[in-house]
Amino acid sequence: MTEFIEVPKGLDRVIVADTEIGDVRGEEGFYHYRQYSAVDLAEHCSFEQVWYLMTHAELPTRAQLAAFKDRVAPHRKLTAQLRELLPHLAVSENGPVAPLDGLRTALSAACAARPMRPVLDIDEDARAEDALFACAVTPAILTGLWRLSQGQEPLDPRDDLGYAANYLYMITGEVPTEAAASAIEHYLILTVDHGFNASTFTARVIASTGADVGAALVGAIGALSGPLHGGAPARALDALDAIGGPDNIDAWIRGELEAGRRIMGFGHNVYKTEDPRSNHLREVATAIGGDIVDFSKTVERRVVEILAEVKPGRKLYTNVEFYAGVVMELSGVPRPMFTPTFTTSRVVGWSANILEQARDSKIIRPRARYTGTPPPQPLPEGGFTA
Amino acid sequence: MTEFIEVPKGLDRVIVADTEIGDVRGEEGFYHYRQYSAVDLAEHCSFEQVWYLMTHAELPTRAQLAAFKDRVAPHRKLTAQLRELLPHLAVSENGPVAPLDGLRTALSAACAARPMRPVLDIDEDARAEDALFACAVTPAILTGLWRLSQGQEPLDPRDDLGYAANYLYMITGEVPTEAAASAIEHYLILTVDHGFNASTFTARVIASTGADVGAALVGAIGALSGPLHGGAPARALDALDAIGGPDNIDAWIRGELEAGRRIMGFGHNVYKTEDPRSNHLREVATAIGGDIVDFSKTVERRVVEILAEVKPGRKLYTNVEFYAGVVMELSGVPRPMFTPTFTTSRVVGWSANILEQARDSKIIRPRARYTGTPPPQPLPEGGFTA
Numbered sequence: 001m002t003e004f005i006e007v008p009k010g011l012d013r014v015i016v017a018d019t020e021i022g023d024v025r026g027e028e029g030f031y032h033y034r035q036y037s038a039v040d041l042a043e044h045c046s047f048e049q050v051w052y053l054m055t056h057a058e059l060p061t062r063a064q065l066a067a068f069k070d071r072v073a074p075h076r077k078l079t080a081q082l083r084e085l086l087p088h089l090a091v092s093e094n095g096p097v098a099p100l101d102g103l104r105t106a107l108s109a110a111c112a113a114r115p116m117r118p119v120l121d122i123d124e125d126a127r128a129e130d131a132l133f134a135c136a137v138t139p140a141i142l143t144g145l146w147r148l149s150q151g152q153e154p155l156d157p158r159d160d161l162g163y164a165a166n167y168l169y170m171i172t173g174e175v176p177t178e179a180a181a182s183a184i185e186h187y188l189i190l191t192v193d194h195g196f197n198a199s200t201f202t203a204r205v206i207a208s209t210g211a212d213v214g215a216a217l218v219g220a221i222g223a224l225s226g227p228l229h230g231g232a233p234a235r236a237l238d239a240l241d242a243i244g245g246p247d248n249i250d251a252w253i254r255g256e257l258e259a260g261r262r263i264m265g266f267g268h269n270v271y272k273t274e275d276p277r278s279n280h281l282r283e284v285a286t287a288i289g290g291d292i293v294d295f296s297k298t299v300e301r302r303v304v305e306i307l308a309e310v311k312p313g314r315k316l317y318t319n320v321e322f323y324a325g326v327v328m329e330l331s332g333v334p335r336p337m338f339t340p341t342f343t344t345s346r347v348v349g350w351s352a353n354i355l356e357q358a359r360d361s362k363i364i365r366p367r368a369r370y371t372g373t374p375p376p377q378p379l380p381e382g383g384f385t386a
Numbered sequence: 387m388t389e390f391i392e393v394p395k396g397l398d399r400v401i402v403a404d405t406e407i408g409d410v411r412g413e414e415g416f417y418h419y420r421q422y423s424a425v426d427l428a429e430h431c432s433f434e435q436v437w438y439l440m441t442h443a444e445l446p447t448r449a450q451l452a453a454f455k456d457r458v459a460p461h462r463k464l465t466a467q468l469r470e471l472l473p474h475l476a477v478s479e480n481g482p483v484a485p486l487d488g489l490r491t492a493l494s495a496a497c498a499a500r501p502m503r504p505v506l507d508i509d510e511d512a513r514a515e516d517a518l519f520a521c522a523v524t525p526a527i528l529t530g531l532w533r534l535s536q537g538q539e540p541l542d543p544r545d546d547l548g549y550a551a552n553y554l555y556m557i558t559g560e561v562p563t564e565a566a567a568s569a570i571e572h573y574l575i576l577t578v579d580h581g582f583n584a585s586t587f588t589a590r591v592i593a594s595t596g597a598d599v600g601a602a603l604v605g606a607i608g609a610l611s612g613p614l615h616g617g618a619p620a621r622a623l624d625a626l627d628a629i630g631g632p633d634n635i636d637a638w639i640r641g642e643l644e645a646g647r648r649i650m651g652f653g654h655n656v657y658k659t660e661d662p663r664s665n666h667l668r669e670v671a672t673a674i675g676g677d678i679v680d681f682s683k684t685v686e687r688r689v690v691e692i693l694a695e696v697k698p699g700r701k702l703y704t705n706v707e708f709y710a711g712v713v714m715e716l717s718g719v720p721r722p723m724f725t726p727t728f729t730t731s732r733v734v735g736w737s738a739n740i741l742e743q744a745r746d747s748k749i750i751r752p753r754a755r756y757t758g759t760p761p762p763q764p765l766p767e768g769g770f771t772a
Contacts, residue, residue, distance in 0.1 A: 003399065004399050004401050005393055005399050007393060007400055007401065008391070010594070010748040010751055011397075011400075011402060011750055011751065012751070012752075013389065013390050013752075013753055014391045014397075014753060015392055015393065015754065015755050016393075016397060016754060017754045017755070018755050018757045019755070019757065020756070020758030020759075021758070022756065022758075023754070023761075032761035032762060034758060034759070034761075035759035035760065035761045035762070035763040036763060037761060040762065041765070041769065044768065044769045045765075046769075049770070057758075059765075059769055059771045060770065060771060061772065062770055064771075081474065084474055085471070085474050088467065088471050088474070088495075089495060092467055092498070092499030092501070093467065093499070094499060094500065094501060095501075097498045097499060097501065101497075101498035101600075102498065104494045104498070104601070104604060105498060108487070108490045108491040108494055108604070109474075109475060111487075112475075112478070112483045112487035112488065112490070112491060113479070113480060113483060114480065115478070115480060115484065118611070118612060120614065195754070196751070196752055196753050196754040197751060198591060198594065198595045198749055198751050201591060201750070201751065201752060202588060202591050202592055202605060205584060205587060205588050205591060206584075206588055206605065206608045206609045208396070208584065208612075208614070209584045209585075209609050209610075209611075209612020209613070209615035210612040210613040211608055211611045211613075214487075214608075215487075215608030215609070215612070216608060218490060218604060218608055219592065219604065219605030219606075219608045219609065220605075221601075222592045222597055222601030222605045223591065223592045223595050223597060223601070224595075224597075225504070225598070225601050226504060226506070226594075226595020226597035226601070226749075227596040227597075228506065228594070228595045228596040228747075229595035229596070229597075229749065230595075362396040363396055363584055363614045364397055364584060364587070365397065365398070365582070365583060365584050365587065366398075366399075366401070366402040366587060367397075367399055367400060367402065367581070367582050368402060368405040368581070369401050369403070369404050370405055370408065371406055372407075372420060372421060372443075373406075373420070373421035375409075375416075375418035375420075375421045375422060376416075376418060376422060376423040377421040379422055379426050379445075380445060382430065383427065383430045383432075383435045384435070384448055385446060385447045385450075
């Protein structure tokens with residue numbers, strides 16, 4: 001008989017793969033891409049440098065970065081097919097379609113049209129080209145869907161703008177301030193990858209079947225859309241709105257706790273310390289400044305203090321959602337685009353994971369334990385329950 | 387420090403979940419849906435009875451089946467949105483799009499337009515309705531894409547035809563023979579589910595994030611498109627074509643083995659006996675009869691004999707691909723639709739698994755072991771390699 005292996009539920013702490021892409025050290029409040037601190041990278045690099053690092057396993061030279069940008073450039077605008085499709089995907093007869101769902105469909109179509117071939121059937125360079133295409137076109141798809149849902153035409157990126165500035169421009173049609181572009185570039189770099197989360201794992205399971213890069217990315221987008229995973233930076237902002245002002249902070253927090261609701265933007269199942277992404281985004285928000293920043297810092301302080309009082313011994317800190325929401329709001333990202341914005345960076349992390357998984361030929365195929373009525377039971381007459 | 391748990395590569399033999407949906411007993415050559423032998427179900431039930439069994443955990447009464455068919459009926463044809471979209475998805479500027487890739491896109495769009503809400507946010511009935519919609523519309527999407535790629539218009543299903551007969555009718559525009567419809571109905575029932583394979587697992591990982599049913603199904607379609615998973619019944623037929631006739635069987639087999647190639651349609655990583663699906667499909671093919679059936683049985687016999695001679699001690703049998711290809715060819719399914727046909731049944735198995743997973747609130751989130759250069763390394767000046 002085959003011997004089965006018991007592990008904790010949800011594969012908690014189960015090592016599924018070796019990786020050279022990065023890791024999260026929850027106890028230390030530290031995470032990294034390749035051998036570099038992710039926060040260091042956010043402070044000193046452009047998004048494209050980090051993108052290159054993720055998929056090439058080393059930082060580029062200046063010449064390599066220029067060549068990389070030249071490879072990316074032609075794919076940053078909508079293909080002719082996407083221009084035709086997007087109006088059908090942005091709005092349905094039931095109203096505007098969630099941008100993340102629209103991205104799932106549009107990216108699926110664009111990858112299928114290329115067409116992408118199974119990773120098992122192509123070499124590393126061809127896989128990397130497929131991944132580069134998908135990552136490059138994602139901001140154009142998301143911003144195009146957003147504008148169409150608002151009755152506006154999609155915009156092409158501008159050659160004179162950096163990665164995050166272009167993203168904001170393609171949403172709003174206006175060139176953002178340097179502060180806003182820089183804040184979003186920091187956010188995007190900080191969210192490229194984060195260990196073996198559920199969407200990254202989904203991408204790797206799909207890639208392990210030998211399927212194409214697009215199939216794996218489309219699956220990962222689906223996983224990210226789950227409330228237990230992708231989260232919702234917009235919820236933290238909605239909470240700030242619900243509080244309304246400094247006088248209502250304590251009453252609101254105690255009301256939420258008494259009602260047994262989670263305070264959005266607080267707590268993380270890996271970090272046992274402050275979330276390094278949250279720390280850095282707090283700094284980014286502070287550098288921009290304004291009433292909302294002061295208010296959110298006060299809310300943060302009171303939530304932590306009241307939680308310490310109500311649930312002593314259980315330390316809870318802000319997670320990436322809280323200040324991500326603040327930074328995106330300050331930078332002019334519309335709230336329905338908060339989680340989709342996260343996807344424009346995470347698609348790079350997924351891609352690095354898919355390319356790494358594709359070098360391995362072992363399919364990821366676990367088992368389940370059957371716990372139902374023992375088979376075979378005799379079929380009732382005609383296969384009908386009486 | 388967090389303690390990690392080491393398991394075999396690819397999660398081989400690792401129990402990820404308890405299930406009451408079914409199981410595969412590889413040593414016995416037996417598999418089941420709920421408490422019934424899958425082969426018994428194929429012999430005695432209609433596809434809709436098995437579909438009901440999978441998602442309701444029991445066989446229907448006659449009245450329940452009639453009510454179920456009434457719920458399914460309105461979703462069996464293309465929605466207005468899909469009628470608009472499909473022509474853009476069936477063919478791209480680079481030629482016809484693989485039907486499975488087109489299904490991935492179209493089903494994503496249809497689920498997003500409904501819209502489907504996260505499984506975490508809705509009750510069991512609402513989830514079941516979403517799953518029913520997706521399963522019901524899948525044959526219309528696939529056959530519509532196929533006909534459009536052939537320059538023909540999609541067809542609506544006919545009320546007077548059974549499940550498999552309609553599927554064949556929607557491909558060819560002709561009412562199939564009873565023998566062909568019955569053969570495909572058997573095939574569809576036999577392929578509804580098969581343990582915790584990679585696409586089923588993908589669907590469950592995505593559902594474990596709380597994402598909607600559509601997100602999970604779209605991810606599963608991607609996994610099924612992988613050469614290591616979905617397989618390709620068409621390849622077995624291509625091999626029969628390559629052999630050409632009885633006189634060339636031995637020479638062809640020995641040639642393939644000498645060239646180090648796998649004989650398509652033989653061997654399975656779970657079954658250590660004859661594949662029960664293969665056995666049953668051989669009977670189904672034999673009942674239809676014809677030169678191709680005699681020829682394939684001769685090829686099967688010689689492959690098994692020559693493999694026993696060349697690789698003594700290593701027993702290899704036909705897997706589901708071999709006679710699935712023969713049955714589909716006999717029934718008039720075009721070869722590019724072989725694997726997509728598999729999807730029209732497997733979507734029911736995925737759905738049952740998604741509904742089961744959705745009752746559990748634990749996210750599936752394993753870990754990876756970082757094996758790269760230890761971080762944090764100092765960033766080079768400006769984040770550029772010299």
